[in-house]
Amino acid sequence: MAARMKRRDFIRRTALVGAGLLILRDPKSAWSYQANNRLNIAAIGAGGQGGGLVNIFAGMGENIVALCDVDDRRAAETYKRFPNAKRYKDFRRMLDELANSIDAVTVATPDHTHAVASIAAMKLGKHVYCEKPLTWCIGEARAMRKAAIEHKVITQMGNQGTASDGLRQGVEIVRAGVLGQVREVHVWSNRPVWPQGVDRPKDTPPIPPDLDWDLWLGPAPYRPYHPAYLPFVWRGWCDFGTGALGDMGCHTLNLPVMALKLHRAIAEGKTVVVEAEHSGCNGESYPKWSIVRYHFPARAGMAPLTLVWYDGGKKPPQEVLSLIPGEVPGSGCLIVGEKGMLYAPGDYATRWQLLPADQFRDFRPPAPFLPRSPGHHREWVLACKGENITPMSNFVDYAAYLTEIVLLGNLAIRLGGRIEWDAATARVRGRPEAEPLVHRPYRKGWTL
Structure with a gap:
């Protein structure tokens, strides 16, 4: 062709x-x-x-x-x-x-x-x-x-x-002001479903004959082969994957990021403050659990807000969960506005519910303004x-902006404490040790 x-x-x-x-x-x-x-x-x-x-x-x-x-x-x-x-x-x-x-x-x-x-x-x-x-x-x-x-x-x-109609309609509802100004978002995930919070293996079993280990490592630092790294479980290792947040954030954060134009904070070079608490990060694998708080500035007529991510079995506090009817699933998203809330169970926000339900019983969605896929x-x-x-x-x-937001959480996890991300310069203010995590040095023979 x-x-x-x-x-x-x-x-x-x-x-x-x-x-x-x-x-x-x-x-x-x-x-x-x-x-x-x-x-x-x-x-x-x-x-x-x-x-x-x-x-x-x-x-x-x-x-x-x-x-x-x-x-x-x-x-x-x-x-x-x-x-x-x-x-x-x-x-x-x-x-x-x-x-x-x-x-x-x-x-x-x-x-x-x-x-x-x-x-x-x-x-x-x-x-x-x-x-x-x-x-x-x-x-x-x-x-x-x-x-x-x-x-x-x-x-x-x-x-x-x-691409789902459900997610795009959810974006339209938030953008149309149905919830009023939003200053609080909660997103939780049932990940990791692979080992995290573990140390590097010490034994060095032989490389399987069907695997080119050097090519699998690619630009990452060299280390001996071990089946603890692949397949699938590489997600939990800092040199190869991006942990629970990296794996699922581009799904579960997708609706609030798009609906609330959080990616515009990155595109417009604003400062985003991120704080992380977790079970402990040894630099080899990501924590068993983490709670990451993103503080976004005002953008495009929308109020500043705090978005909180939870993984490893952690979920929003009970006063937040009590707002959700029925059993709370392992993953989900709750956007809290002045006039109401949008709740999307699961990872992909393909369906959602406006809360309190009685308040929105006769609700009719705004006319679509996003193209349907x-x-x-x-x-x-x-x-x-x-x-x-x-x-x-x-x-x-x-996608590049959404990914940057997700990876900011990992920066806060790995650096510890509170970080101020200057999107205009792509630097963590006052934290020079962040540089190799922002711009990774590649192994010899690999370049962009």
């Missing part, structure tokens, strides 16, 4: 009304496709979540041309399902050899390799779908945004709840094909 494509040279200046998300300007790499043409997609990460993404895009009729995974055993089912796709272990070699044959790339690797893989693809003009959180550190998130702008590619982060993954595919649609969780307008 790539060899037959023609570039569309035009400027999109239309805004998504009321969304605060701009259509990417001058997307010269948004190709013009005939209706029967298919994207040539290469997958970086082909097992686990990566294999699921491959199945989704193949099921939409797109062409899977290459599969890259450092673990042949974990990717075996996907390899079997797509026997004609070329196989690689090193995404750098794949991108080098297939640069003229690939239109788009999916990235579903551990968090610490999201940025190096995505930016390498974007530099070649490839559209990118990257799993959440967008990156391991804030410096990488900003680099991802910059690369998407510079190379004019279509992007989407994998927080699929963003054809589907989270389909948004990206259609945009890649040049359709006049903007993925809502694109790197430039939203």
Whole structure:
């Protein structure tokens, strides 16, 4: 498909009304496709979540041309399902050899390799779908945004709840002022469901023959292989994952961040104060539990507010939980306004309830002003094909900012105490020790 494509040279200046998300300007790499043409997609990460993404895009009729995974055993089912796709272990070699044959790339690797893989693809003009959180550190998130702008590619982060009608209607309700001014938000998660608060293993078992351990480590500091690090459980290790907050924040914080325009505080270079209490962080793995308080300044006519995140079995205080009818689930979100509350149970805010229920018995939602999605993954595919649609969780307008907010919580956890984040300079005021956590030094041989 790539060899037959023609570039569309035009400027999109239309805004998504009321969304605060701009259509990417001058997307010269948004190709013009005939209706029967298919994207040539290469997958970086082909097992686990990566294999699921491959199945989704193949099921939409797109062409899977290459599969890259450092673990042949974990990717075996996907390899079997797509026997004609070329196989690689090193995404750098794949991108080098297939640069003229690939239109788009999916990235579903551990968090610490999201940025190096995505930016390498974007530099070649490839559209990118990257799993959440967008990156391991804030410096990488900003680099991802910059690369998407510079190379004019279509992007989407994998927080699929963003596409649901329920979440978008919840955003509209808050933005329309139904709750009045909001100064308090509570978000809780049932994560972690993997080990945290543990020390580094001391034994050094042999590396499995199907795994390229050095490539799996990528830009992270070298350490001996151990099955305690992978698969899946890498989320709890500081060098590889982003803990409970990083794993689920891009889902469960999504509704309040978008509805209350909290990402604009980052975009406009404001100061955000963050405080964290937790079970203890040893620098190897994230705490068993944490409570993180974000203090956001006023933005876009909205009042300053405090957002509190809870994980590891912690939940809001009883006086807050008592406002929620019925059994409180393991994850959820409560937005508290002057005129009422919006409660969204679960991780994705695909459904919600206005409280107190009696007060809103005859409530009618405001007229929709956000576009309704054809589907989270389909948004990206259609945009890649040049359709006049903007993925809502694109790197430039939203995903990089949401990721930065999430990772600020991890900064507070790892640094301890109270931090003042200067979004204008990307620095923690008065805390120079934060610099390697904001802009990660890479292992030799790896660069953005």
